[in-house]
Amino acid sequence: MSELLEIENLDVDFVTRRGTIHAAKNVSITVTAGEVLGLVGESGAGKSTIGNAVIDLLEPPGQVSAGSIRFNGEELRGKTDDQMRHIRGDRIGMIFQDPQTSLNPLLRIGEQLTETIRKTKGVSQSVALANAEELLESVGISEARARLKSYPHQFSGGMRQRVVIALALAGDPDLIIADEPTTALDVSVQAQILDLIRGLCKSRNLGVIIVTHDIGVIANIADRVAVMFRGNIVETGDVGQILGNPQHEYTKSLIAAVPRPDKRLHRFNSVDYIDGTAGGDSALNRIDINSHWLGRKSQLQQTATMQSKEVSAIAVKDLSIAFKLQGAILKRNRRMLQAVDQVSFAIASGESFGLVGESGSGKSTVARLIAGLLTPDSGSVELVGTNVLGKQKDPQIKAARLNLQMIFQDPYSSLNGRLRVLDIVAEPIRFYKQSDNEKHTRQLVYDLLEHVGLGKDAALRYPHEFSGGQRQRISIARALASRPRILICDEPTSALDVSIQAQILNLLKDLQDELGLTLLFISHDLPVIRQMCDRVAVMRNGAICEIAATEELFNNPQHEYSKHLLGLMPRMDVIG
Amino acid sequence: MLAYILRRLGQSVLVMAAVSLISFSLFNFVGDPVNNMVGQEATREDRVRIRQELGLDDPIFIQYFRFVSNAVKGEFGLSYRVRRPVDVLIKERLPATLELVAVSAVIALVVGICAGVYTGIRRDGWLSKTILSTSLVGVSLPTFIIGIGLIYLFAVTLRWLPSSGRAGVVELGWWKTSFLTVDGWRSIILPALTLSLFQLTMVLRLVRSEMLEVMQTDYIKFARARGLSERSINFVHALKNTLVPVITIIGINIGGLIAFSVITETVFQWPGTGLMFIQAVDFADVPIMAAYLCFVALVFVVVNLIVDLLYVTIDPRIRIAGR
Known part of the structure; x- marks a missing residue:
């Protein structure tokens, strides 16, 4: 068992009054330690649902209806809330899209960090404080000791995302799930954050799942890619193969629709796979x-x-x-x-x-x-x-x-x-x-x-x-x-x-x-x-x-x- | 920060000046003060003499200035009705009202916030639904009906608590408190409960709706994803974020409680300032009315100042913008 995370035949359903929506159908993916898996697809494809299903934080009425999620060989489905709480943060860390909103605005960075460290590691406040300082430094925030006393609004967007990453790392997890971690950031900051995530992945031997709609992000960071379309994984493979030689029609049209930076075309290629005619040209x-x-x-x-x-x-x-x-x-x-x-x-x-x-x-x-x-x-x-x-x-x-x-x-x-x-x-x-x-x-x-x-x-x-x-x-x-x-x-x-x-x-x-x-x-x-x-x-x-x-x-x-x-x-x- | 406090103080002084002007004008609008003071048999000469003695012939702004400088010292003259200094009268009555308000505010806050958090988290539980529908009764019934209902139930039928008045008072210097005896507590419970019910409902519903909103935010989701305990999420991360609007409302309401506990005090014959004000209105006792007006304004100004300072301690973002 070398796989860190194995998801097999996972189905996620949202039961609503108007019927059941299958957000994920028969999804199987694996992540190894020290590897970045890119999960790419358009909005509504169900990529975030997978991430939330792994840490058992699906928004109701969402529920996992079939399949298995094995983490380090251990089945996560069927764990109680209390057991899951010790997996979240301790062993699986999560990074969300918008650093503006994922930090509590009324608590100092230090308070949020030490709280998480004390919870996950059960150490004293002073140890947690020292730990928090190290963490901030490791995500590239200088003068960490002084910054611990700052509130989130005193950081820029990129810096905040670094704090969020520090929080996700607080419990020394083995797996990080990053849900659109750079979408809300500027290009230059985006590159820095991606470098940071990739660096941490390699240096700490973490498994990382990057959920994104941005092919550019995938190209920069991922080792392997899974392409999602309407709840299904349509294609999985190495990043070079997926981007360079996509097999599935959807992947092909998705990649073709990315605006080319290298040459000018008269028209954009549209993703005309299956629903391409909706409002088509x-x-x-x-x-x-x-x-x-x-x-x-x-x-x-x-x-x-x-x-x-x-x-x-x-x-x-x-x-x-x-x-x-x-x-x-x-x-x-x-x-x-x-x-x-x-x-x-x-x-x-x-x-x-x-x-x-x-x-x-x-x-x-x-x-x-x-x-x-x-x-x-x-x-x-x-x-x-x-x-x-x-x-x-x-x-x-x-x-x-x-x-x-x-x-x-x-x-x-x-x-x-x-x-x-x-x-x-x-x-x-x-x-x-x-x-x-x-x-x-x-x-x-x-x-x-x-x-x-x-x-x-x-x-x-x-x-x-x-x-x-x-x-x-x-x-x-x-x-x-x-x-x-x-x-x-x-x-x-x-x-x-x-x-x-x-x-x-x-x-x-x-x-x-x-x-x-x-x-x-x-x-x-x-x-x-x-x-x-x-x-x-x-x-x-x-x-x-x-x-x-x-x-x-x-x-x-x-x-x-x-x-x-x-x-x-x-x-x-x-x-x- | 200091500049902010000073500016707020400056604004408070302006408000007080405006209110004192209105209070002062009461003297001139509500009848001739000399007529109110002297008997029927006073002669014309007597009246003129009194006018001069009281300075009523002076230019109006000098009179106003005199009124304000006395008011600052806490002097509002003699009550027409009981012929005693107004400030002494208010001082006698104030502890009763303040204690009543304090108890009812504590009830409203503790019960309101706890129930609000509970109903915000367990939004579909039967207990939440019961609390919410009961609280609706709390706002929709007028205070005096609730007061009379409570008296009927606890004083008349069950005979557990006294129906009215303020018993078991102990004197601490000039402050008379009912907190030190069982009788005192027994007599304060019903009026305090009556007075708190409306506030309680308001706090409850506000905390609940804020909680519902806050629970949807990303930082709560992120806190969950870090595996923090439910207690920490609910009471540290979520509750703190609901507090700013709650404090605004509480600030305005506590001012209102002190100023307008009139109805409750009347129903329970509670010897506080509200009851005194009602009696003063009956007798057109202008000095008391004017003093009461100033006093109420002062309460509002002070409470709102405290609220503004509380904002700043709760929400660091305001600290930046407010400077």
């Missing part, structure tokens, strides 16, 4: 921009854009804004954060312009400044040749603003859950009085919904009835409803699965082709940027480091920071 009926409503300009816009043939769609000059971190009466005592610092760029009509940078670099703030959601301290914003920083009631400015719409990152919180889709999409039409009457409005909404691949049946339903990708389509329909010429997309797909991401990005590309839209595309994801954008600006600490044509930036970055960022891109060279 062919469902779009192409529209003729010259005759369609979306192509006609409203009267407001006509007055604004008449003279603007060669004018940039967006022109931003010396834009700056600072946020107050700490107020004080005396100016020199105030602590300010220069969120955007002297940013200037111009986007030509019909161009796709990318804004890339890590979190905190100010890219979203730039978008908000352009959209008028924030007012800059200094600088100017011009939309289709009109300076829009002025009285917002000025008809000239209002008309210019009408040209711009925004799509936000989180499709769950950006739609009002109490409104029907019809009203959500109709709101801009009604607000800007773009239709003749209510019947016309409805017709326009149906049309828009068809157009983004949802179908007009969606109009009478509420947002919670839709998946993340479908909601993002609703957001796009809403953005289009005021007939904008410019779309700002703020991380439109970072909350979505790869296959859905491909569909949404393709939709945006199609719309851009058909309607001649100008795109300001904000993302931290370099491969996505490469596929979507004509030109890219790299941002760091509120300032632009470099603006270049996309291919030029990727092939020959000039600025040090751009090179650094590009170096962090997940290595996908294993893919053939």
Whole structure:
């Protein structure tokens, strides 16, 4: 028995009123000590369920209905709660996705660590304290003794994830289950955390299961990979074999859908395995921009854009804004954060312009400044040749603003859950009085919904009835409803699965082709940027480091920071 | 931190100034004070003399200034009805009310938090359901009905406890306490229970709904995954996170308990400040009303100040933002 964990023919069911959902069906995987197993699949595939089943923390009504889970040759199924409590933490450690929420905000790091150490090892407080210090050092937190007294909010995201890892290691477990450990982190931090996990795995001879939807993570860390699709393991194998020579159709299309960092394609490959047609590209009926409503300009816009043939769609000059971190009466005592610092760029009509940078670099703030959601301290914003920083009631400015719409990152919180889709999409039409009457409005909404691949049946339903990708389509329909010429997309797909991401990005590309839209595309994801954008600006600490044509930036970055960022891109060279 | 406390104190002073202005205006709105003081047979000259003696002819802001400077010293003049200094009267009555409120607050907190945690964790148990539906009765019945019901059950039918009044009082300096004798405890139980019932329900339901929310969070799940004991998860990790909203409500309510124990004190003939206030209203006894108003405002301000400071000790995140 060399296997650390053996899962055999595991079935997990969720019994609900509407019938039983099989979250995992006949799943068999093994993990050896000193090995990283990647469990990859899209959301809803049942990957997290497996992790939770192993430590017996399935959310009710979930239950293991068949199969066996052997840990060090010992059957875990049928253990009592009390017995399981001594396995959790002591022998199997868990790392969760979001370091922001997995630490108790009201307890000091030291308290949380020593509590866990004392529970798992039964040592005294002073020993536990010394132990906690060692642990923090081993996960790469310096000045560990002082940091023990800090609260979680005093750490950055990456540091918090290190603390979470320290907590998972507190009981000296043999197996670590990491559920999307880097999804909520920046690229550079992500690489560090993955290195740390891999290092710990090798140095402590741990078995590690990494649950993730991100093929890039798998490529970087895993020794072996199990691919899950709808509760089934469709394929298991070495990382090189799975990524380089996938056997199963689903694996093939999943890997093909990952945006390529190395070359530019015209369209994203979509995961068309089995359910590929749902909202697929062919469902779009192409529209003729010259005759369609979306192509006609409203009267407001006509007055604004008449003279603007060669004018940039967006022109931003010396834009700056600072946020107050700490107020004080005396100016020199105030602590300010220069969120955007002297940013200037111009986007030509019909161009796709990318804004890339890590979190905190100010890219979203730039978008908000352009959209008028924030007012800059200094600088100017011009939309289709009109300076829009002025009285917002000025008809000239209002008309210019009408040209711009925004799509936000989180499709769950950006739609009002109490409104029907019809009203959500109709709101801009009604607000800007773009239709003749209510019947016309409805017709326009149906049309828009068809157009983004949802179908007009969606109009009478509420947002919670839709998946993340479908909601993002609703957001796009809403953005289009005021007939904008410019779309700002703020991380439109970072909350979505790869296959859905491909569909949404393709939709945006199609719309851009058909309607001649100008795109300001904000993302931290370099491969996505490469596929979507004509030109890219790299941002760091509120300032632009470099603006270049996309291919030029990727092939020959000039600025040090751009090179650094590009170096962090997940290595996908294993893919053939 | 010090700056934060100072700022809060500054705000408190503003509130008190506003309330004192309102209290002061009572004197001028509720009849002519001279009329209230002298008998029918007083002559015109007498009245003028008294007016001058009392300084009622002075400009209004000087009068207000005098009122405030006296109020700061705790002096609110003589009660019209009993002809004794108001501050002495309040001082006599205050221990009764404070003890009543203290006991009922302890009942509300201990029972409310325990039951709240219990119903939050065992949300589908029969006991939880019983507690929840009983507690609904607690909020939906008015205080005096509950008081009368308790008197009927425990005093009239079972004859276990006295029906009203405050017995077994022991004097400790100027403070008269009923905590030192069995009779004292017997007489405080019913009114305290009556007064606490509404608060208890509120605390219970608040703790429960907060618990339900907190139990869903990632850090609780992570605590489970580390194999921590149920007790530690429920009472250290979860309960502490429910406390901030609970303390807000408790803060407002304890102020309310002290200020508005009026009904309970009336039902049980409890000799506290609430009963005194009701009697003062009956007789248009303006000095007592004004003093009571200021006193209640002071209680609210102090309690809320304490609540704000408690926040900061409970939630370190507020410490950063609040500075």
